[in-house]
Amino acid sequence: MGLDTRTIIDSSAFSLGKALLEKETSSREICQAFLEQVDKVDGDVGAFISIDPEKILQAADASDARRSAGELLSPLDGLPVAIKDLIAIEGEPLTCASQILKDFKSPYTGKVGSELLSAGLIPFGRLNMDEFAMGSSTENSSFKLTRNPWNLEHAPGGSSGGSAASVAARECPWSLGSDTGGSIRQPASFCGVVGLKPTYGRVSRFGLVAFASSLDQIGPVGRCIDDVAVLLDVISGHDPYDSTSWPNQLDAASLSLKVPVEPGTLGLPKEYFGEGIDPEIRKNMEEVIENYRSLGFEIKEISLPHTELAVPTYYIIATAEASSNLSRYDGVRYTHRSDKAKDAVDLFYQSRGEGFGQEVKRRVILGSYVLSSGFYDAYYKRAQQVRTLIRDDFLKAFKEVDAILTPTTPTPAFRIGEKTDDPLSMYLADIFTISVNLAGLPGLAMPSGIATSGLPMGFQLIGQPFEEGRLLQIGQAYEGAHPFTATPELIQ
Amino acid sequence: MPEYEAVIGLEVHVQLKTESKMFTDAPTGFGEPPNSLTNAVVMGLPGTLPVLNKGAIEQAIRFGLVFGSEIPEMFQWDRKNYFYPDSPKNYQLTQLDAPCCMGGEVEIELAGPSRNQMGEHLVIHLDHAHLEEDVGKLTHFTKDSLVDYNRAGTPLLEIVTKPDLHSADQAVALLQSIRMHLTAAGVSDCDMEKGQMRCDANVSVRPKGQKSLNPRTEMKNLNSITGVKNAITYEIKRQTKVYEKGGRVTQETRRWDADAGRTSSMRSKEEAHDYRYFPDPDLLPVHFPRDRIEELAADLPERVFDRQRRYQDTIGLPYTVTSVICYDHELARYFEEGMAEYDANPKALANYVANELQRERSQAEGDGYLPMSQVKLDATALARMVKLIDEGKLTKQLAREVFIDMFATGNEAQAVMDEKGIKVEVQDAGELEQWCREAVAANEVAAQQVRDGNDKAVNSFIGPVMRASKGKANPQQVREVLLKVIHG
Amino acid sequence: MLLMQERPEVDIDKLAMLSRIQLTEEEKAAFSGQLSDILGFFQKLQEVDVEGIAPMAHPFDAEAPLREDEAAEPWAPERALSNAPASRENQVIVPKVVEDA
Numbered sequence A: 001m002g003l004d005t006r007t008i009i010d011s012s013a014f015s016l017g018k019a020l021l022e023k024e025t026s027s028r029e030i031c032q033a034f035l036e037q038v039d040k041v042d043g044d045v046g047a048f049i050s051i052d053p054e055k056i057l058q059a060a061d062a063s064d065a066r067r068s069a070g071e072l073l074s075p076l077d078g079l080p081v082a083i084k085d086l087i088a089i090e091g092e093p094l095t096c097a098s099q100i101l102k103d104f105k106s107p108y109t110g111k112v113g114s115e116l117l118s119a120g121l122i123p124f125g126r127l128n129m130d131e132f133a134m135g136s137s138t139e140n141s142s143f144k145l146t147r148n149p150w151n152l153e154h155a156p157g158g159s160s161g162g163s164a165a166s167v168a169a170r171e172c173p174w175s176l177g178s179d180t181g182g183s184i185r186q187p188a189s190f191c192g193v194v195g196l197k198p199t200y201g202r203v204s205r206f207g208l209v210a211f212a213s214s215l216d217q218i219g220p221v222g223r224c225i226d227d228v229a230v231l232l233d234v235i236s237g238h239d240p241y242d243s244t245s246w247p248n249q250l251d252a253a254s255l256s257l258k259v260p261v262e263p264g265t266l267g268l269p270k271e272y273f274g275e276g277i278d279p280e281i282r283k284n285m286e287e288v289i290e291n292y293r294s295l296g297f298e299i300k301e302i303s304l305p306h307t308e309l310a311v312p313t314y315y316i317i318a319t320a321e322a323s324s325n326l327s328r329y330d331g332v333r334y335t336h337r338s339d340k341a342k343d344a345v346d347l348f349y350q351s352r353g354e355g356f357g358q359e360v361k362r363r364v365i366l367g368s369y370v371l372s373s374g375f376y377d378a379y380y381k382r383a384q385q386v387r388t389l390i391r392d393d394f395l396k397a398f399k400e401v402d403a404i405l406t407p408t409t410p411t412p413a414f415r416i417g418e419k420t421d422d423p424l425s426m427y428l429a430d431i432f433t434i435s436v437n438l439a440g441l442p443g444l445a446m447p448s449g450i451a452t453s454g455l456p457m458g459f460q461l462i463g464q465p466f467e468e469g470r471l472l473q474i475g476q477a478y479e480g481a482h483p484f485t486a487t488p489e490l491i492q
Numbered sequence B: 001m002p003e004y005e006a007v008i009g010l011e012v013h014v015q016l017k018t019e020s021k022m023f024t025d026a027p028t029g030f031g032e033p034p035n036s037l038t039n040a041v042v043m044g045l046p047g048t049l050p051v052l053n054k055g056a057i058e059q060a061i062r063f064g065l066v067f068g069s070e071i072p073e074m075f076q077w078d079r080k081n082y083f084y085p086d087s088p089k090n091y092q093l094t095q096l097d098a099p100c101c102m103g104g105e106v107e108i109e110l111a112g113p114s115r116n117q118m119g120e121h122l123v124i125h126l127d128h129a130h131l132e133e134d135v136g137k138l139t140h141f142t143k144d145s146l147v148d149y150n151r152a153g154t155p156l157l158e159i160v161t162k163p164d165l166h167s168a169d170q171a172v173a174l175l176q177s178i179r180m181h182l183t184a185a186g187v188s189d190c191d192m193e194k195g196q197m198r199c200d201a202n203v204s205v206r207p208k209g210q211k212s213l214n215p216r217t218e219m220k221n222l223n224s225i226t227g228v229k230n231a232i233t234y235e236i237k238r239q240t241k242v243y244e245k246g247g248r249v250t251q252e253t254r255r256w257d258a259d260a261g262r263t264s265s266m267r268s269k270e271e272a273h274d275y276r277y278f279p280d281p282d283l284l285p286v287h288f289p290r291d292r293i294e295e296l297a298a299d300l301p302e303r304v305f306d307r308q309r310r311y312q313d314t315i316g317l318p319y320t321v322t323s324v325i326c327y328d329h330e331l332a333r334y335f336e337e338g339m340a341e342y343d344a345n346p347k348a349l350a351n352y353v354a355n356e357l358q359r360e361r362s363q364a365e366g367d368g369y370l371p372m373s374q375v376k377l378d379a380t381a382l383a384r385m386v387k388l389i390d391e392g393k394l395t396k397q398l399a400r401e402v403f404i405d406m407f408a409t410g411n412e413a414q415a416v417m418d419e420k421g422i423k424v425e426v427q428d429a430g431e432l433e434q435w436c437r438e439a440v441a442a443n444e445v446a447a448q449q450v451r452d453g454n455d456k457a458v459n460s461f462i463g464p465v466m467r468a469s470k471g472k473a474n475p476q477q478v479r480e481v482l483l484k485v486i487h488g
Numbered sequence C: 001m002l003l004m005q006e007r008p009e010v011d012i013d014k015l016a017m018l019s020r021i022q023l024t025e026e027e028k029a030a031f032s033g034q035l036s037d038i039l040g041f042f043q044k045l046q047e048v049d050v051e052g053i054a055p056m057a058h059p060f061d062a063e064a065p066l067r068e069d070e071a072a073e074p075w076a077p078e079r080a081l082s083n084a085p086a087s088r089e090n091q092v093i094v095p096k097v098v099e100d101a
C-alpha cells in the first residue's frame, strides 16, 4: 500500500474515502497515520480525552477485511471519525469532560453512533469539551486544557474545542461536535475549520447527552464543505427514538453539491455589524461580502430586531433545561459517588458537589432559580415567548433572502484564561451564534482569513430550516473561489 | 357544640394495563427479578429520550370516557423536578397544565341496610386525571437501602377528585367503584396489594353549614382499603377533637402508621417542595385523533350501575343477584355470553352464575375464588343446560348434580347426562296420569282448595308425584296433568 | 417588584438545596454575586411586550409521535447496573434513606 502519513493527514475525508475505494490505501494505514499525528501533537493540543489505538486498529482491520471481501458497509467504510465525548457509543467512554462521569462507559449506542457504525466509520477517540458542553473555550473541561493549534496560548473555543482543534491539527480527518449556542461554529471559527450546526430536529438527539434539550444538535466539523456535507448525510435522518426529530427529511446535502451553484441573495443583519466587533474581523467580513458580490450574489441589508434579546433569552432557556437534565447525575445509578455521604439525601449533595465543576454548578443553580416557584412566568415562559419573536424575525427575513451572512465571532480566538473570571463576558462570546439555536436554524461556520495575530477569522451563513443543501452550496461557492489554504505552524 | 363534617378529596394513582412502559419499550411487569425490566431510558442514562406509548394514552382516554370526562384537544407533558433515589432522572414526567381527562363523575354505592339491600348512590366529581410515570422501588435495611427500577416508568394515571367526599365509607366506595369500572374496561387491574392502585387522601373538618374549607392534611400512600378507611376515620376524629378543644389544624402531610392505628406529622420542610415544573422539551404536545377517541368510546363496556339498573328494571333480577354479577366484570361478561346463547330465561341463568358458579369457584379455591380464566365451564354450555331444563329434558333436581360435573370437567350438559345415564322421559300420559290420580285421591282437602281457586295448593301434589316417578318426571308437565285431573 | 430590581438578590442556600449541590462558602459567595449580575442582565427581557405571543416549544410546529404499545427485550440486570457505584443482588445500594416526604 501506498500513501505516506503526510499525504494522509493533509487529505480531506472525502479524498481519503476515494483513495480507499480505489485501493490506494487501507483503513489501517489511514488510522495509523492519524494515530501518529495524535502521538506527535496532542501533547500540545490536548484535543483528546481518551483514545484507544488498539481498538481503532482492530476496527480498521475489520474494515479492510470487508473491503477485500467486497462487503463494504458504505463508501465511507474504514474512515476514522473523532467524537466529542458526549455522544453515546456502546463500550466507549461518555465523560462529558466531567468528574461525575469520569468512569462511565456507555452500555448503549445512540442514533448517531449507530449511523456511524453501520456506515463502517471508525470511532476515533473521545474529544475534549467544556464540561457538559457548558462553555465557549473548553477551559471548563475537568480533565485538561485544549489549546488552539494556531497558537497554543489561545483557546480553541468551545464547547466543542476538541472537535475543532483535532481537525485543525490534522489529528483526524473530521469530527463530530454538538452545538447548543454556537458550540460547533465558534470553535470551528477559532480553529480555521468548517463546522455545521444542523436544523433542530435534523439529527437525532438520542444518544447525545443533553445540555439544553430544545437547542442541542450534533453536527460535523471538517476541513472542507464536501466533508461536512457527507458527514451530515451520515448522521441525519428521522429517528423514532427522538420525539423532536423531524419526520419529513428528503434533502441529501451532499447531492446538492454536485450541481452548479445558483447565486442568490444574502442578507446582512444590521444588528450583527454594530459595535464590539474586532476591526480585523470587520475588515475580513467586508472582503467576504465583496467576494460574494463578485460571485454574483446579491447582498441586502436586513433587520433582526430582537437580536439584542438573544443572549439573555438563551441563558434562561439553556440553564433551566440544563438544571433539570443534569439532575440524573446524582451518585446513585452510574455516576461518581461521594464516600462522605451520611445518608441518601446527603449522597446527592456530596456527589454533585464533588462531581460538578464551577460553571456547571453555576448554570444548574441559575436554572433552578429561573424555574423556581414565582419566577417561572417571568423567566422561562417569557424567554420562550421572546424566542418566538426571535424566530419570527428570521422567518420574515427569509422571505427576502436565501441565507444570512454574519461574522461567527466578534473576535478571533481569545487567550486561555482571559475570560474565565467573568462568566458574563464569556456568555457574550456567543452573541452571533446563539440566535440560530433559538430559531432552530442551520448555521455554517467557514474560515476566511488570518488575523495579524496569526489566528483564523471566519464568517457564518445562516440557512432556512432543513435547507442545509442550499446553505452548503453557498458555502461551497465561496470555498471554490477563495479556498482557505493556511495551516497552523504546529503541523508544518 | 357544633356538629362537624369532614371534607375529603382523593388522589388515586392507578397503574395502567400496558405491555410496555410509558416512555419507552421496556416491558412492564410485577414480581420479576430485580432490575430485569429496564433499558437505557428506564435507567435514565445520559442521552436517553422519552417516546410516548400510544397504548397508555388510550387507556387514560378510556378512563375519561368511562367517567364522562372531557378529553381535551391537546395533551402536554411537564417535568416535575425532585430528587429521590427511586427516581432515575430525578424528575417525573407528568401532566400539569394539559392533562388527558378534565372533569368527570364517578357513581358510587354506599353499603345498604343489609347485604341484600341496595345502598344509597352518590355522584363524586372528578377534577381531572393525568398521565405520568411510576418510580422504582426501595427496600430498606438497617444499614442501607436497595433500589430496583423494574417499576420505574410504568404508566400511571393520577385521578384527582373534587373535595366531594364526606366519610371514610364514601372514600372506600369511590375506590371500589373506580376499581370495578377500570377492571371492566381493561384499563387497570387495580390490585392494591401489587401497588396497582394507591391512594392519597386530603382530609379537613369543618362545622356543618360552613361554606369555606378548613386547613387540610394530606396522607400519602394509603395502600389498602382498610388503610384508607382507618386513616381517614382516624384523621376525621383527630381533627374534630382539635376543633372541639378550640385548637387549629395545620395544613401538613401526615404519615399513616397502620400498626399503631394513628397518623403523625411528617414535619417536612415545606419550602423543600418547589417542583420547578416546566414543559418537557423532549416531548411535544399531542393532539390525539378525535376519530380514534370515538372508536375507543364505541368499544367500552356498559357502566356497572347502568347495567345493574338494566338487569333490575328490564330483566327483573333481584339486587342479591345483580350485586354479584354486575360488580364483577368477569361474571358480568360470563352472564352476557350465556345470554347471547340463550336468553329465554335470564333469571335461571343469573341464578346459576351468582349462586352455583360462585359456590363451586369458592370451593375450588381455598382462599377466595377460582379465577374465571381457570373456570372450564363455558357460559354458553351453562346457557344450554338452562335451555334443557326449560325444555323439560333435565330437572332442576338433577341439574344440581349435572352442574357440578360440568364445572369440574367443562363438558356439555347433554354429555354429562348421557354419561350418567340421566334421561328425563316425557312420561307416557297414562302412567303420569295414574300417579296424579293417586296423589289427588290421597289429599282431597288440597284438591278442593285448588278447585276453589287456590292454584298454589297444587304444589302439595307435586312432591308425591315426583317421588312416584323417582324424580324423573318433569315438574312442569306434572303440574299441567294435576290441574287437568283436579278440575276434571 | 423583585423582578424589576436591577440586580436581584438570590437565596443561594435555597438554590443549592433545590439543586442538591453541596457548595463551599467560597462558592456561595462567588455565585451569589455572579448570579445577581447575570439576573440583572436578564432584566432586559422584562421590558418586552409578550402579550399574546405563544411560548416556543419546538421551532417547527411538530407533534410528539406515538409509539405502539409493544414491549422489546429488556436489558439484563448486569447491563443496567454496569456503571453502578455499589450494588448487591442486582440492586443499587444507596445509603440509608432518611424520610423527608
Ligand SMILES: [Mg+2]
Pocket (backbone or CB within 6 Å): B011, B158
Ligand atoms: Mg399528587
Ligand SMILES: [Zn+2]
Pocket (backbone or CB within 6 Å): B013, B132, B158
Ligand atoms: Zn402523581
